[in-house]
Amino acid sequence: xxxxxxxxxxxxxxxxxxxxxxxxxxxxxxxxxxxxxxxxxxxxxxxxxxxxxxxxxxxxxxxxxxxxxxxxxxxxxxxxxxxxxxxxxxxxxxxxxxxxxxxxxxxxxxxxxxxxxxxxxxxxxxxxxxxxxxxxxxxxxxxxxxxxxxxxxxxxxxxxxxxxxxxxxxxxxxxxxxxxxxxxxxxxxxxxxxxxxxxxxxxxxxxxxxxxxxxxxxxxxxxxxxxxxxxxxxxxxxxxxxxxxxxxxxxxxxxxxxxxxxxxxxxxxxxxxxxxxxxxxxxxxxxxxxxxxxxxxxxxxxxxxxxxxxxxxxxxxxxxxxxxxxxxxxxxxxxxxxxxxxxxxxxxxxxxxxxxxxxxxxxxxxxxxxxxxxxxxxxxxxxxxxxxxxxxxxxxxxxxxxxxxxxxxxxxxxxxxxxxxxxxxxxxxxxxxxxxxxxxxxxxxxxxxxxxxxxxxxxxxxxxxxxxxxxxxxxxxxxxxxxxxxxxxxxxxxxxxxxxxxxxxxxxxxxxxxxxxxxxxxxxxxxxxxxxxxxxxxxxxxxxxxxxxxxxxxxxxxxxxxxxxxxxxxxxxxxxxxxxxxxxxxxxxxxxx
Amino acid sequence: xxxxxxxxxxxxxxxxxxxxxxxxxxxxxxxxxxxxxxxxxxxxxxxxxxxxxxxxxxxxxxxxxxxxxxxxxxxxxxxxxxxxxxxxxxxxxxxxxxxxxxxxxxxxxxxxxxxxxxxxxxxxxxxxxxxxxxxxxxxxxxxxxxxxxxxxxxxxxxxxxxxxxxxxxxxxxxxxxxxxxxxxxxxxxxxxxxxxxxxxxxxxxxxxxxxxxxxxxxxxxxxxxxxxxxxxxxxxxxxxxxxxxxxxxxxxxxxxxxxxxxxxxxxxxxxxxxxxxxxxxxxxxxxxxxxxxxxxxxxxxxxxxxxxxxxxxxxxx
Numbered sequence: 001x002x003x004x005x006x007x008x009x010x011x012x013x014x015x016x017x018x019x020x021x022x023x024x025x026x027x028x029x030x031x032x033x034x035x036x037x038x039x040x041x042x043x044x045x046x047x048x049x050x051x052x053x054x055x056x057x058x059x060x061x062x063x064x065x066x067x068x069x070x071x072x073x074x075x076x077x078x079x080x081x082x083x084x085x086x087x088x089x090x091x092x093x094x095x096x097x098x099x100x101x102x103x104x105x106x107x108x109x110x111x112x113x114x115x116x117x118x119x120x121x122x123x124x125x126x127x128x129x130x131x132x133x134x135x136x137x138x139x140x141x142x143x144x145x146x147x148x149x150x151x152x153x154x155x156x157x158x159x160x161x162x163x164x165x166x167x168x169x170x171x172x173x174x175x176x177x178x179x180x181x182x183x184x185x186x187x188x189x190x191x192x193x194x195x196x197x198x199x200x201x202x203x204x205x206x207x208x209x210x211x212x213x214x215x216x217x218x219x220x221x222x223x224x225x226x227x228x229x230x231x232x233x234x235x236x237x238x239x240x241x242x243x244x245x246x247x248x249x250x251x252x253x254x255x256x257x258x259x260x261x262x263x264x265x266x267x268x269x270x271x272x273x274x275x276x277x278x279x280x281x282x283x284x285x286x287x288x289x290x291x292x293x294x295x296x297x298x299x300x301x302x303x304x305x306x307x308x309x310x311x312x313x314x315x316x317x318x319x320x321x322x323x324x325x326x327x328x329x330x331x332x333x334x335x336x337x338x339x340x341x342x343x344x345x346x347x348x349x350x351x352x353x354x355x356x357x358x359x360x361x362x363x364x365x366x367x368x369x370x371x372x373x374x375x376x377x378x379x380x381x382x383x384x385x386x387x388x389x390x391x392x393x394x395x396x397x398x399x400x401x402x403x404x405x406x407x408x409x410x411x412x413x414x415x416x417x418x419x420x421x422x423x424x425x426x427x428x429x430x431x432x433x434x435x436x437x438x439x440x441x442x443x444x445x446x447x448x449x450x451x452x453x454x455x456x457x458x459x460x461x462x463x464x465x466x467x468x469x470x471x472x473x474x475x476x477x478x479x480x481x482x483x484x485x486x487x488x489x490x491x492x493x494x495x496x497x498x499x500x501x502x503x504x505x506x507x508x509x510x511x512x513x514x515x516x517x518x519x520x521x522x523x524x525x526x527x528x529x530x531x532x533x534x535x536x537x538x539x540x541x542x543x544x545x546x547x548x549x550x551x552x553x554x555x556x557x558x559x560x561x562x563x564x565x566x567x568x569x570x571x572x573x574x575x576x577x578x579x580x581x582x583x584x585x586x587x588x589x590x591x592x593x
Numbered sequence: 594x595x596x597x598x599x600x601x602x603x604x605x606x607x608x609x610x611x612x613x614x615x616x617x618x619x620x621x622x623x624x625x626x627x628x629x630x631x632x633x634x635x636x637x638x639x640x641x642x643x644x645x646x647x648x649x650x651x652x653x654x655x656x657x658x659x660x661x662x663x664x665x666x667x668x669x670x671x672x673x674x675x676x677x678x679x680x681x682x683x684x685x686x687x688x689x690x691x692x693x694x695x696x697x698x699x700x701x702x703x704x705x706x707x708x709x710x711x712x713x714x715x716x717x718x719x720x721x722x723x724x725x726x727x728x729x730x731x732x733x734x735x736x737x738x739x740x741x742x743x744x745x746x747x748x749x750x751x752x753x754x755x756x757x758x759x760x761x762x763x764x765x766x767x768x769x770x771x772x773x774x775x776x777x778x779x780x781x782x783x784x785x786x787x788x789x790x791x792x793x794x795x796x797x798x799x800x801x802x803x804x805x806x807x808x809x810x811x812x813x814x815x816x817x818x819x820x821x822x823x824x825x826x827x828x829x830x831x832x833x834x835x836x837x838x839x840x841x842x843x844x845x846x847x848x849x850x851x852x853x854x855x856x857x858x859x860x861x862x863x864x865x866x867x868x869x870x871x872x873x874x875x876x877x878x879x880x881x882x883x884x885x886x887x888x889x890x891x892x893x894x895x896x897x898x899x900x901x902x903x904x905x906x907x908x909x910x
Contacts, residue, residue, distance in 0.1 A: 037873055038663050038875055038876075039678065041678075053664040053665055053668075054661040054665075149848040152847065181845070181847050181858070185765075190845075192845075192878065204854065207662060207878075208858055208860075208877075210875075256665065262664070272658060272718065272735070274668065286852065290850070
């Protein structure tokens with residue numbers, strides 16, 4: 001047999017192997033538009049306030065929805081904010097899908113989507129990569145990976161920002177995970193979405209939508225939005241309704257003569273046998289679980305300390321207690337906070353690992369908190385100023401005072417302090433600006449703004465793992481905390497009008513965030529403050545206020561029943577602060593109705 | 594009528610000389626023909642697989658509808674004239690406005706809302722089983738309805754139209770009819786793990802192999818086309834479909850959710866040249882139940898409609 005013949009036979013064999021029993025991979029490429037033959041009044045014009053029917057939500061979500069005022073979308077930072085992935089496909093939408101192929105192997109690497117609504121982009125990775133760790137930023141579309149189950153493309157999306165399951169105010173937390181299934185039948189694309197949100201749902205929320213291939217395509221691919229205040233008003237006003245004060249409460253069921261229990265939603269109301277008066281479904285945490293660790297945001301393994309580039313010259317060092325930030329460049333390394341004591345070797349290794357030939361020149365403390373300053377001394381000693389001294393530790397003078405009160409050893413305390421509302425200096429070719437708020441979570445905090453890198457180290461003024469730890473005895477106030485967050489909002493600018501990325505905010509604890517994350521946190525505090533202020537004004541006792549659960553709609557996300565900072569302690573701090581000052585009218589409270 | 598094409602890529606071959614492709618192509622065609630009728634690759638040709646044996650996915654069991662969509666029109670009887678979401682034409686609108694529940698009840702037409710065009714949207718339980726190897730049975734406890742799905746192309750409808758019409762069914766997808774393990778095989782019912790080669794499932798490339806492939810399928814769905822049905826209602830409040838309607842359904846058993854739930858997704862496309870201006874698309878989701886103990890047949894009965902809604906005020910953004 002000649003070599004040409006052998007090659008032909010081999011090639012034929014290879015082709016047979018390739019084209020074997022099931023050469024059928026669905027291609028979703030094309031331009032698609034929705035069909036709104038289900039829930040059309042909700043999906044296109046928009047839901048009516050107070051309609052929670054069909055959602056397996058919990059009491060926290062109901063409270064959020066009852067407090068929701070659609071005017072919240074007039075808040076500057078919310079005006080152009082897109083809907084998040086759990087809602088995006090439910091509302092009016094058209095999208096383009098194309099495939100990203102590996103040019104060398106022609107394997108499908110990812111499916112790309114451009115959504116005309118809010119000009120969003122999605123990448124669904126099919127190359128087997130894991131989901132990012134817990135510290136990674138969240139986006140409106142989240143992080144998606146896909147896998148084939150025969151003809152069904154199954155997609156899992158995590159790292160989604162907080163948003164809504166319904167745009168009339170049914171909330172979706174940033175701990176939502178969405179599993180999608182895509183099926184194609186000719187020019188019909190069916191999508192099932194199953195959302196799991198342990199904060200606001202008692203069980204997964206299943207929906208399905210149909211999309212048809214557009215014969216002529218669509219030209220409506222851009223979303224031109226420009227946020228602006230068009231009326232003279234407080235830009236930090238957060239419209240919302242106080243408990244029991246929503247004038248639209250009950251309107252939906254009255255107008256449509258619907259059974260109230262059904263309109264209030266809940267898993268029990270989704271079953272055929274449901275009747276008004278049926279007992280509420282019990283929360284079943286097991287229903288929210290089961291996800292593979294590979295698809296859920298994971299904390300770093302215990303004991304691991306890792307440096308991660310954020311943007312520009314700035315890095316996050318995670319895994320050492322409170323977040324550590326490092327700014328690196330020609331001048332050396334500037335470190336913001338040093339984490340909890342006991343991991344100094346790993347912290348120093350992580351910092352030095354970013355730039356092995358550079359010295360640690362500065363250490364800035366955002367707070368006197370032990371989990372932020374625990375490695376001050378060894379990190380300082382590992383560095384060297386241009387004068388040959390160990391790296392200088394800098395903090396606001398109140399922080400130094402607090403450390404002295406707490407008997408922090410001299411070697412771990414700041415050598416340099418400042419006393420002004422702000423201080424700036426150049427380092428590594430960019431302005432570094434320190435801001436101090438006299439009373440935020442306490443009287444000693446510092447925010448560090450890396451202006452060229454466009455990154456803010458917020459300290460504990462902003463954190464994504466709990467309610468703010470307002471230390472009233474140390475000068476903290478709820479209004480000061482809100483003011484400090486408002487300053488963060490003033491400094492932060494999104495990368496596009498669509499409220500994502502741009503300025504990154506590294507919180508004292510938790511994941512890398514952006515302006516949109518801060519605005520939700522600020523809104524939460526304004527709303528809780530207004531509720532407690534209203535209760536204080538009505539002469540309710542502390543116990544009565546706690547029993548009224550003024551933070552219920554956020555407890556599942558930021559609260560705790562045990563540990564160093566419980567929901568009860570948080571409510572008590574605000575109560576005592578407001579009671580002390582007689583619950584005065586405060587900026588932003590005009591949003592409460 | 595909408596176009597329901599296959600929409601699949603059928604070849605992933607690299608660039609080669611045309612002549613080689615042609616020869617190889619002929620071999621593939623010949624080989625595929627064999628594969629389509631034999632139980633396993635490499636096995637001697639045997640009798641054709643029955644529809645039950647060739648099922649690429651196990652749909653049997655009892656499934657309960659989880660009403661997260663159209664709740665206000667499915668869990669209660671909406672007011673007469675509430676046509677939102679349904680693309681009715683003028684004649685359809687006129688018929689809907691003429692709906693009279695009392696007249697239906699008096700005239701023995703209580704089951705008009707439980708016919709093939711509307712039954713999937715009725716809150717209830719769906720029991721799926723095989724009546725024989727070529728006939729799948731769908732039983733709905735709402736309205737005590739039964740629909741038989743004929744896989745045998747020789748089957749013909751009866752003379753009289755019925756509420757559930759005459760349904761022909763076929764398996765779709767890469768696993769359909771290709772030597773699928775028989776229904777009940779642990780590989781399709783969740784008792785084991787199907788070995789799926791390198792990414793994409795079913796020997797495809799592009800994407801990791803499914804992590805929990807065990808739960809359902811080798812890829813495939815059930816397509817059902819139904820006609821010869823009596824006139825009925827798409828919605829409880831008399832939104833009509835006519836005897837001319839053709840209903841196309843796709844039933845997908847979804848990969849088992851991480852929490853252990855199994856879901857059935859039914860896409861329904863109603864083409865009705867008489868009452869609809871365009872095809873009417875809905876999709877309905879059912880969750881698998883451990884057993885049939887909650888399957889409770891009830892007679893066709895529609896509650897009186899809610900009062901007509903008060904004028905709406907401007908909705909949210």
